[in-house]
Amino acid sequence: MLALLTRDLRLAMRAGGGFGLGLAFFLLVAVLVPLGVGPEGAVLAKIAPGILWVGALLACLLSLDRLFALDFEDGSLDLLATAPIPLEGVVAVKSLAHWLVTGVPLVLVAPVLGVLLNLPVAGYGWLVVSLALGTPALSVIGAFGAALVVGVKRGGLLLSLLVLPLYVPTLIFGAEVVKRGAGGLAVGTPLALLAGITLAAAALLPFASAAALRVNLR
């Protein structure tokens, strides 16, 4: 399991793409939105939590189609499925690797982009906390979508169509935490619900993903 994690991280570092691409996309969103909406600080401050969360979500989506597809194409997935580690574990570890490569950098740069979007000071802490709690769910749910479409040629668009509706609860609670935090309100409820979704998704979805992978390998 640990070997799989280190291999996936190493692959992400060497191939380069997964690491920088999502971050660059996130940055682009944070730059393009003010250009489209206008430079008024009050307006930007109001929409900053939502924009940052939507940006993080789309950046996460960007690298998902490679999660299983590369292993499927070169035969690694066949071999992993016959290896002595459970396929559910493979899914969980690969989701974790995806989160470390995509989610964690997003969490770290989010405050910087918050400055660009004029996020109120009180919101920064909650932005980091909500993204840190919510992005694992994005990776796990995304892995489920990636497992469904692994056998489909050019499944990227289909993957977005399948995964984005599943992201709705995470997005709502995550953005709500930042909104309330920025407005100085209590964030306990949405934060607990966000954490609940992440934990439940991480605990249950790998089983569904592994089932989908087995069907696709058949």
Place this chain on the structure above:
Amino acid sequence: MELRVHDLAVARGGITVLEGLSFSLGAGAALVLRGPNGVGKTTLLRTLAGLQPAVAGRLSLEPEEMAYAAHADGIKAVLTVEENLRFWAAVSGQGAVEAALGAMNLADLRHRRAAHLSAGQKRRLGLARLLVTGRKLWLLDEPTVSLDAASVVLFGQVVRQHLAAGGAALMASHVDLGIGEAAVLDLAPYRATRSAVQAGGFDEAFV
């Protein structure tokens, strides 16, 4: 360890391709599967490896005792030869990486990235992976594709060592693998007939 297959039927894409297949393979034995393209060699190997369900029949060996090697070797181009092999060794909980590198004559290439290997060298790396799985029964799909004559001999030696150590090998191939003592099983007689399509195929209920 013994693989026993009794009255097995396998299907590809909802159509039964092989039926009534029975054979057994004990420790120290090798069996070569022959038959024309599309007869179901790969399908049979994938079924035995537990990647797809059998339509009918019994298997006496759990998929956990098998190591499967397909057309695709599962090699990551950006990792070096040694990193690729160490990964599969770790996944299988084994450590015989050095021996495997030596056996497939890859020791000199260990720090080269797999992207820069020739097709035959990649194939050798894929076969070296079998050695680090530590599993008894090898299921090999066209193992000698793109290997040169010297490497085919090398492959023969490795398989013989594996057999001598109590392993077994089931190989699908069109060409001579250079393992003279291996028994040969021609799959053509087991090709599913029209009546069997009705009885065993997944879509029979619709006809």
Place this chain on the structure above:
Amino acid sequence: MSIWEYANPKKFMQSSAAVLPWVAGLSALCLVTGLVWGFFLTPDDYRQGSTVKIIYLHVPSAMMAINAWAMMLVASLIWLVRRHHVSALAAKAAAPVGLTMTVIALVTGALWGQPMWGTWWAWDPRLTSFLILTLFYFGYIALWQAVEDPDTAADLTAVLCLVGSVFAVLSRYAVLFWNQGLHQGASLSLDKKENVADVFWLPLVVCIAGFVLLFLTLVLVRTRTEVRARRLAALLARERLA
């Protein structure tokens, strides 16, 4: 005799052929009765005028939009557990019907909302949930179309339907939370149940029955088409092999 015998494609084709004309006829009868009664024989609402009559399309289609998904969920479960092909094909057949119902509910809702609220669209929790439901239908149908092998597609869509159902329910509550958390209370409540008088209620029930039967008719017809398509594919495959 077990109920599962009807899951055999041949048996299903026989029994559905026998049932179909009755279901279709009854559906037409209910729809014509309910809609004529509702549109022409009920008084105008004292507050909403004749706009209220769109309720006879809006409420039944909205109910069927959700019930269609529930039916797909049950059919998917049956497929996963018992591997009856008809079950998977029925789920596949129901999805576009459910999507159409969702779209009808959204469009009639917009037509109703415009004169009542002065806007075609509002991010009301209920409206938003329906929009999200549309997305789920799109994803489900797209997955069926993208996967070539029919059994693989049936398995994958069934898993998607199970997971999607959980997330659809989650989304419903998340959306409730989101709107109440952000805006004032539900000023645009669509819950008309308490102010629907008997004179509107009876034709509405007839319309709902008509929509249920219409859904049943469409799903039966579409499932029969799917079964025939699979039968054709199986025959062609056998032809190739022989």
